[in-house]
Amino acid sequence: MDSTLARWPTGLIPVRGLMSVMHLLIDATGVVILDTGLPPDASRITLAIAHAGLGPRDVRAIILTHGHLDHAGGTAELKEWCGAPVYAHSLDQPHLDGTAQVRGRARIGAALEAAGRAMFRYRPGKIDAPLADGEELPFWGGLRVVHLPGHTLGHCGFYSAKHDLLFTADLWARFMMVVQVSPPIFTAAPELVAPSFRKARALGARRIVPNHYGKPDALRLRRSFENLCDTMEKRVPVV
Ligand SMILES: [Zn+2]
Numbered sequence: 001m002d003s004t005l006a007r008w009p010t011g012l013i014p015v016r017g018l019m020s021v022m023h024l025l026i027d028a029t030g031v032v033i034l035d036t037g038l039p040p041d042a043s044r045i046t047l048a049i050a051h052a053g054l055g056p057r058d059v060r061a062i063i064l065t066h067g068h069l070d071h072a073g074g075t076a077e078l079k080e081w082c083g084a085p086v087y088a089h090s091l092d093q094p095h096l097d098g099t100a101q102v103r104g105r106a107r108i109g110a111a112l113e114a115a116g117r118a119m120f121r122y123r124p125g126k127i128d129a130p131l132a133d134g135e136e137l138p139f140w141g142g143l144r145v146v147h148l149p150g151h152t153l154g155h156c157g158f159y160s161a162k163h164d165l166l167f168t169a170d171l172w173a174r175f176m177m178v179v180q181v182s183p184p185i186f187t188a189a190p191e192l193v194a195p196s197f198r199k200a201r202a203l204g205a206r207r208i209v210p211n212h213y214g215k216p217d218a219l220r221l222r223r224s225f226e227n228l229c230d231t232m233e234k235r236v237p238v239v
């Protein structure tokens with residue numbers, strides 16, 4: 001089959017966590033961990049890496065899309081395990097520290113996260129390498145940082161030209177069969193969401209991979225994303 005039409009690229013391993021889907025990006029140079037899940041999910045990642053025939057020394061980087069507990073909860077443990085540098089946008093360090101100041105309905109989400117941190121005995125991860133919008137990371141054939149603020153202020157997607165794929169993180173989600181925009185209780189800056197949608201869509205990636213989804217079918221996920229973008233455009237006038 002034409003590789004450009006493949007529904008899922010080789011070397012992209014989804015690791016299903018308790019709440020979100022984490023990803024391993026594997027090529028001949030090693031493996032990159034994209035998001036670390038809730039604290040108990042760290043062991044699922046180390047198992048998946050072992051299953052791929054790799055070990056801690058093969059890990060080149062730990063990259064975080066954002067600092068929410070279900071995406072960054074296993075960071076400290078995985079960093080200790082492999083020693084690889086942690087990449088994330090510096091605006092999300094307060095989320096990792098549990099000190100992020102949020103307003104409005106996002107305070108409900110922050111309270112849920114605080115309860116989760118206590119329940120899972122969370123230890124804060126530390127960002128070693130702050131990400132900048134547009135930066136090209138030398139992983140998986142090249143990964144461009146796409147800052148998509150709104151869900152959190154430092155929320156980032158990652159674009160792979162080689163795989164014609166955009167990781168959209170929590171810009172949107174397919175959760176319990178329902179395609180939805182980042183919900184208000186988990187959105188730090190709602191006014192930034194629509195511009196981030198436009199920015200993500202403008203990249204024109206053929207494959208879209210969020211962090212909450214069922215079937216790993218990047219073409220189907222792209223259709224869901226496009227439909228959601230159309231709905232958003234009808235609701236939100238372009239300014
Ligand atoms: Zn999130």
Ligand SMILES: [Zn+2]
Nearest residue numbers: 020070170211
């Ligand atoms: Zn999430």
